[in-house]
Amino acid sequence: MQESADRYVELIRAKTSTGALSPATAEVxxxxxxxxxxxxxxxxxxxxLTGEDVDAxxxxxxxxxxxxxxxxxxxxxxxxxxxxxxxxxxxxFKHAALAGWVQVDPMTSSTVTARERGGLPAQRxxxxxxxxxxxxxxxxxxxxxxxxxxxxxxxxxxxRARRDQRxxxxxxxxxxxxxxxGPRVSELVRANVEDFYTNDGVRYxxxxxKGGRTRDVPLxxxxxxxxxxxxxxxxxxxxxxxxxxxxxxxxxxxxxVQAVIDxxxxxxxxxxxxxxxxxxxxxxxxxxxxxxxxxxxxxxRVLGHSDLATxxxxxxxxxxxxxxxxxxxxxxxxxxxxxxxAAAPPAPAAAASAAGSGAEAAAxxxxxxxx
Numbered sequence: 001m002q003e004s005a006d007r008y009v010e011l012i013r014a015k016t017s018t019g020a021l022s023p024a025t026a027e028v029x030x031x032x033x034x035x036x037x038x039x040x041x042x043x044x045x046x047x048x049l050t051g052e053d054v055d056a057x058x059x060x061x062x063x064x065x066x067x068x069x070x071x072x073x074x075x076x077x078x079x080x081x082x083x084x085x086x087x088x089x090x091x092x093f094k095h096a097a098l099a100g101w102v103q104v105d106p107m108t109s110s111t112v113t114a115r116e117r118g119g120l121p122a123q124r125x126x127x128x129x130x131x132x133x134x135x136x137x138x139x140x141x142x143x144x145x146x147x148x149x150x151x152x153x154x155x156x157x158x159x160r161a162r163r164d165q166r167x168x169x170x171x172x173x174x175x176x177x178x179x180x181x182g183p184r185v186s187e188l189v190r191a192n193v194e195d196f197y198t199n200d201g202v203r204y205x206x207x208x209x210k211g212g213r214t215r216d217v218p219l220x221x222x223x224x225x226x227x228x229x230x231x232x233x234x235x236x237x238x239x240x241x242x243x244x245x246x247x248x249x250x251x252x253x254x255x256x257v258q259a260v261i262d263x264x265x266x267x268x269x270x271x272x273x274x275x276x277x278x279x280x281x282x283x284x285x286x287x288x289x290x291x292x293x294x295x296x297x298x299x300x301r302v303l304g305h306s307d308l309a310t311x312x313x314x315x316x317x318x319x320x321x322x323x324x325x326x327x328x329x330x331x332x333x334x335x336x337x338x339x340x341x342a343a344a345p346p347a348p349a350a351a352a353s354a355a356g357s358g359a360e361a362a363a364x365x366x367x368x369x370x371x
Contacts, residue, residue: 001041001042001043002043004101005033005036005092008092008095008096011095013026024184024190025211027186028084028088029088029091029092032084032088033088033089033092035061035085036057036061036089036092039061040053040057046096047101047102049102049106050106050109051107051109052109053106054107055111057089058086061082061085062082063077089107093106125283126280126283126286127274127280127281127284129288130272131273131274132179134268134272134273135175135261135264135268135272135276136175136180138265139172139176139179139226139264141172141267142168142169142171142264143168143173143176166247167246167247167260168234169226169230169233169234170234170244170245170260171260171264172226172230172264173223173227173234173244174244174260175261177223179281179284180219180220180223180285181205181217181285182282182286182302182303183207183282183304184210185254185257185278185279187209188244188254188257188278189242189244189251189253189254189257191207192241192243193235193243195207195243196243202219203224203228204216204217205219215301215302215304217302257278258278261278282303286299286303289302
């Protein structure tokens with residue numbers, strides 16, 4: 001198992017140099033294959049695996065974190081993570097069959113379905129408006145010069161770092177970018193300083209996404225202000241081109257982003273604080289932009305999806321939104337009254353708009369250089 005997995009991982013990483021695979025996709029394949037070997041056993045003979053053995057590994061993965069972040073309450077892997085893992089394992093065995101490493105692809109006799117493996121219980125991933133605004137407010141305070149010494153929320157102890165190890169402005173920028181723009185965590189940590197530019201007075205972020213696609217997203221004014229402050233006062237002086245650096249001056253790893261969010265959460269009031277992952281903030285962006293009636297295609301472009309149908313996965317229901325929609329029903333308004341009727345309560349506000357008055361710009365197509 002270990003030898004074949006090592007050869008396969010070497011192969012898929014080599015494909016990134018030819019452009020056949022993006023580095024992010026190769027990283028996912030490699031991580032899943034390493035997890036598969038760990039759950040199967042390094043000394044197991046690859047050609048001895050049967051469909052039942054694969055089923056056992058899929059069930060084990062469903063009940064065990066994949067190393068990125070353990071679930072403290074023992075929840076299962078999400079259905080999307082399980083599906084991704086199965087695709088990675090299928091690609092591995094497809095190559096093994098073509099290369100002659102196995103006589104029969106055991107995936108063809110795997111019978112356990114995703115539904116039988118179980119998934120994450122249906123519940124909210126996106127933060128509510130109040131929770132998102134609490135997190136954004138904490139990030140704003142941390143990102144404001146002179147506010148770094150502010151006390152955290154009641155009951156939260158924070159270890160004070162030396163002045164040369166302080167990362168408050170960087171942490172604030174990370175949370176604001178995740179909440180207002182909703183990038184993938186891999187896109188965030190791959191960002192370089194040169195990816196941010198100004199066009200006609202508007203700050204843009206050129207995001208390098210999946211499949212080699214790029215998109216230019218305008219930043220809300222408040223987020224752009226924190227970005228500029230971080231570049232001037234918060235980023236270590238180093239020739240390193242990465243935007244987000246550790247206090248040692250190295251590019252931040254994707255695994256460090258969760259710790260950053262948790263650290264900023266300590267400054268959020270207890271009644272507005274809720275644990276959230278980087279991907280949960282991506283859900284938050286999509287949910288609140290769509291709930292605020294932002295054009296679906298604009299949201300798709302902000303998030304970097306190629307298909308509108310994909311947005312359904314990133315959108316959670318908000319409390320009371322159906323009641324708001326029916327109270328402001330367009331077919332029941334008195335004649336002569338537009339969609340902006342004062343009698344109709346406003347739809348739930350976008351979490352992104354909490355990051356500043358310029359948040360609506362995130363839904364507009366970039367006027368800068370085309371991706």
